[in-house]
Amino acid sequence: MGKCEQCIVRQLNSLKSLTKEELVRISACKTSRFVKKGEVIFDEGEHLNGVYCISEGICKVSKMSSNGRDQIIHLVKKGDILGERSLINDEVANLKATAINDMEICFIPRDEIINDLEKNPDFTMSILKDLASSLKSADNVIVDMAQKTVKQRLAEMLINLENRFGHDEDNVLNIHLSREDIANIIGTATESAIRLLSEFKKEGVIKVKGKNISLISIPKLKKIAQGF
């Protein structure tokens, strides 16, 4: 189990604002853990009692709608912090986190980190900026969900995946989602997502082989996302 002070992942998130001493203290009480693909890290209604720092892998964060379908609200990857919101308002989790590939995650108990939150203004400001930025992007998602067609949303989502996860040497996106997950991100039926992916493929804007998706023309996708 590595030490937080030396952890590279930490540099990617708000924990970078902690002092050396704080990190040593956190390192002593944190626990590291492997999570298998498909495993649920926490579910709606659970008490979190701490935050997770993602060392490796990707998980989806979702919420069940009253109509029985899961809506994926965001994708969390290496370097991201998970559960900070429940930490702040001290409520049970509003969302569910599920690994979409094998992961390694560190858990930091609430009591340790809440102390830093109250004492270290740099750290607090950093969390504050994180939340402000999440809120901005949530607002943008609301607008897209409310105003764009499923086709527009799919195009937009593909561009977002490219920006956030990048692609390998063969231009294949570095994230492999099931068709159902794709549908649950853009808020549509699985069949509709499949049909639109086929349509994009036919039109030559993407290449699809199983869960491997490559974007062939990002400009064209951007046009589709804007309604052309």
Added chain:
Amino acid sequence: MGKCEQCIVRQLNSLKSLTKEELVRISACKTSRFVKKGEVIFDEGEHLNGVYCISEGICKVSKMSSNGRDQIIHLVKKGDILGERSLINDEVANLKATAINDMEICFIPRDEIINDLEKNPDFTMSILKDLASSLKSADNVIVDMAQKTVKQRLAEMLINLENRFGHDEDNVLNIHLSREDIANIIGTATESAIRLLSEFKKEGVIKVKGKNISLISIPKLKKIAQGF
């Protein structure tokens, strides 16, 4: 122009966490202003340079979609703070604020309040909790927008209006929105919103007279919102 120390509205928001001294300082530099119905307080892309504290009235906060329709993301009323996000990340406004009735608002310059944000941990934590709570409700809106039908969303919105704004002695909601605004909250065409309102009226779950809406059966509306 009243003094912040004595302002009742302040008790409703994060400003209640400020000390007497901080309030006196802010009071000295704040400016108060009346805003007419329909007037734009700030628009997307503008530099805010401060936050607004709403003394009276209601405004809509919206964002233009690339398809040319305005999506209303929230309604801000007496006691709410407006523009805190732009304050924190120091970016231009992502949203537009428009008065939906006559308002009175106080403006607090950025420099004054940013100082308190960095120095007063109670105040910072209060803002942090505000943002966490906004983020939670934004996530819930995303789920609804993505998974619910327009009919479900309208029913839900009516319940939200009742909870947030209440009704007068004649059971009429204390907020008077145009049909277009209603459509822009739930993310649909104005005609669709009108049709569904008529349907609800016919079914006897609401009473409508112009912009005066009364909820007759909240339980029925809740059932509709959940898909029955």
Added chain:
DNA sequence: TTTAAAATATGATAATTATCAGTTTTTCAG
């Protein structure tokens, strides 16, 4: 490897929602 289960795919159809066109009602400036 075999086989059952899960995921993906496709077609047909129904339901929802948007758009366009036009009418009626309301609002409000003069």
Added chain:
DNA sequence: CTGAAAAACTGATAATTATCATATTTTAAA
């Protein structure tokens, strides 16, 4: 008060999206 503009409304129709049924392919456990 009056007339023009804006808002609200209604109908017809088109476009989008969901649902159901079923076939094919892929995955993973025995």
